[in-house]
Amino acid sequence: MTGSISANANSELTVYTALEADQLKMYQTSFNEEYPDIGIKWVRDSTGVVTAKLLAEKENPQADVIWGVAGTSLLLLDSEGMLLPYAPKGVEKLSEGFKSASNPPSWVGMNAWVAAICYNNIEGEKLGLPKPTSWNDLLDSVYEGHLIMPNPGSSGTGFLDVSSWLQMFGTDGGWTYMDNLHKNISRYTHSGSQPCKLAASGEIPIGISYAYRAAQLIEKGAPLDVIIPSEGVGWELEAAGIVKGTKNLESAQKLMDFAVSLKANEMYNKSFAVVALPGVAQPVKHFPPEVESLMIKNDLAWAAANRAEILAEWTKRYDGKSEPKS
Template identity: 25%
Template sequence: MTLAAAGAIALVGGMAACSAPENASGSSSTDAGGSAPAGGSGTVAVACSQQEDYCQAITRAFEEATGTKTTYVRLGAGEVLARLETNPGEFDVWAGGQAENHLIANDRGHVELYVSPNAEALPEQYNDDTGIWSGFYTDSVAFCSNEKELERKGVAVPTSWDDLLDPALAGAVAMPHPATAGVGYMAMFTVATLNGGDQAKTIEYFQQLNSNVMQYSKSAATGTEQAGRGEVAVAIALDSDCEKALHAGFGDLVTSYPEEGTGYEVGAVSILDGARNPDEAKQFFDWLLTTDAQDLYADIPSFAVPTLPDAVVGENVPRQDTVNQVDWDIRQAADNRETFTKAFETDIVSSDQAK
């Protein structure tokens, strides 16, 4: 699979990795995560399912704080799950992506259970009590709209899932593909939850939406850029990605939420089974659950909400306590992923109508 990359970060080929730069002094510091573990390799490989600039910043900061040489590959959640099947041992730790995907990885035997000593500082909903994952950020599914494009089409800013079915939006909606981008599956599971888990009604909704979708992108952030450029009028996206695009210069964007309810993610970290550098992987896990790490969200800036109550929340970060969120069952979301993604391929985007 090809990799989503941005800016000056060059990912060479499908198996390439990015390395955080060394300290200017060439030596390691002992802030937050401490020095590299005694007897460890002094390196760690991260599968990063977050925004590219966040992946770059967080791995650089970890390397500077600990002296541990840190590489990463930016991959969507579906891509990580695929890579774990085809190339086990490639990564030591998985940072980012919805917690349900980490459960799936564990179900497939790819996670080493680990309870970080820093996990106790997190609110209960951001920890798996068996040690599969801990959460380090959260955000919600939203509609990221180009107000000028909506006005040109005579369509109001959407505030309902049904609003996306408006015939005036034919070919003007972007959605991430559920098989490669976690946000695409989040949208499916949200609609399923609103329909009491009824798969037939869920598939029927996305069959209707299909005629309005211009493209099913591999990356969640692609849709926000398309909306920002006016290539589509609405993108199904994370509110944090829409806000990030707005502040990157796409000034016509506006974020709205479906009134009947929307899904949300707990962005998780887990240790991968067969890690070549298990001590450094645990050190990275521990460090992500510190304010030193989570305060970086405000500095980058990223527009997701950190999970530590005392971490800095950046300016213009969408408030999650005002969003009408559905009752998100992480275990059910994990258990239904394969069923829904297969149905999406066969019943919605068949080979003769693939976008």
């Protein structure tokens, strides 16, 4: 999806993002209250598609800023020399792990999202499916054909699932786990939120997605339980950075200043329970309180460095059940 707001702006930034479409207007409206002369042309898609597009454009960059794309993707782009380091105003206030190790940082974190299982109580009971409490529960043959999850090649949520299983269970154990899980998967979606949305509507009883989306759907009345598996859960940062080669550097820096601001972090908290600025996040209704204690020690650098190899292996083994790409 490509869209533009602020038609009267004096300059326009091209911003590549994987943020949900319903979030973009809120962020831009707030940004333009502070910087009314800077328009934004959004280029939006799922994480994997945005990452592939940026890599394909490496020699002729089309984006000015990346805002709201998985931290592992920013780490990969940084390793390719595609990001322009910049220290936004207030960056020193961010929590540990929410900026790159370089000084000045080449990227900054915005928020974190956490894996979860979305279980439809009505459909689950109707089909006689016990409520799972762990990742290993999902391997039971009773769930065959009743599970969906995101494709890690297109979805950041899908990639955090796969990379976290490889870390939790070890390389061999992780692929064995996914081999067995694959037997029960109905299909792989190209959106990380879609499995939870489909579980909420009753189209599928169980979707592997992320916790905040489940909490939002429960608030809207969906008959869901959000389950945080007992072995622990993967998580991922959303991050922002300036694309090296931008011709709109001053405006790009202003957007980065905004991205780490208190105002922006308060807005991130409307969609995520964990944000970059400490002390900002408020408790989220229906969000499981045990989430933070079960977030694994996630090696984002390892996940980024091995991303291509992991996706190639996953595609070889499981892509036959993926939804067609639109």
